[in-house]
Amino acid sequence: MDLEQKIRGSRKPSNIVIGVLLLLGGTGFVLASTSSYLGRDLLPLSHPSTLLFIPQGLIMGLYGAAALLLGIYLWALISIDFGSGLNKFDKNTGLITITRRGIFRNISIDIPIKDVTAVKLEVKEGLNPRRKISLRIKGRKDLPISRAGSPQPLIELEKEGAELAKFLEVNLEG
Structure with missing residues (x-):
């Protein structure tokens, strides 16, 4: 799955x-x-x-x-297509694979699902609004996984974060 x-x-x-x-x-x-x-x-x-x-x-x-x-x-x-990529959460292998396309090479990060403690939503309004989804990982800094650019609507952000937290069976913070 x-x-x-x-x-x-x-x-x-x-x-x-x-x-x-x-x-x-x-x-x-x-x-x-x-x-x-x-x-x-x-x-x-x-x-x-x-x-x-x-x-x-x-x-x-x-x-x-x-x-x-x-x-x-x-x-x-x-x-x-700089910055495009894929977030893949695979319960069969127990890995989260995050890939992004860079200028000279592609970036790929593999993280064990068991290391994820929570899905964090960050919402900042004002002149420079920021809305992002991050993974809270044991022993590491939070890893942002949402798309860059214009902030997505709050209802979509909450829905996506809740779906991800439910799939990973962790808490939703923020």
């Missing part, structure tokens, strides 16, 4: 939209900077060739390069 939870990584619609906007905006700024340097309009809808290269064109080029680099980095994370 086992329980599996799929964890969503960086391949989210919001990241894809931000990646597209960064690449488009960065390209526009670099083209505007190049237009001001060459004195020819490379953008069809505006006239950036009228800008002075120093300081306006130069600063636009730096902003464009920064946006392009950030966009490329974000698309690299999206392409490998």
Whole structure:
């Protein structure tokens, strides 16, 4: 008998939209900077060739390069689906296997089920809300197992935590 939870990584619609906007905006700024340097309009809808290269064109080029680099980095994370993984709770083998996809290698942690003392829910509201599920393990720090990103609704968090605590036959804290 086992329980599996799929964890969503960086391949989210919001990241894809931000990646597209960064690449488009960065390209526009670099083209505007190049237009001001060459004195020819490379953008069809505006006239950036009228800008002075120093300081306006130069600063636009730096902003464009920064946006392009950030966009490329974000698309690299999206392409490998950084942070995605699986939480597998297997009563037959007595192991909990937690895997996550990293940048250069995948991370995998195996923990004996008997070492889990409780399932802990942490809810923090305010400007930077945090809602996460952790496993309380004997002799170790709490191990977060919930997905990263935008906080999930409280009812879903409680339901998921209660289901996990019932499956592992431990207490639910928090």
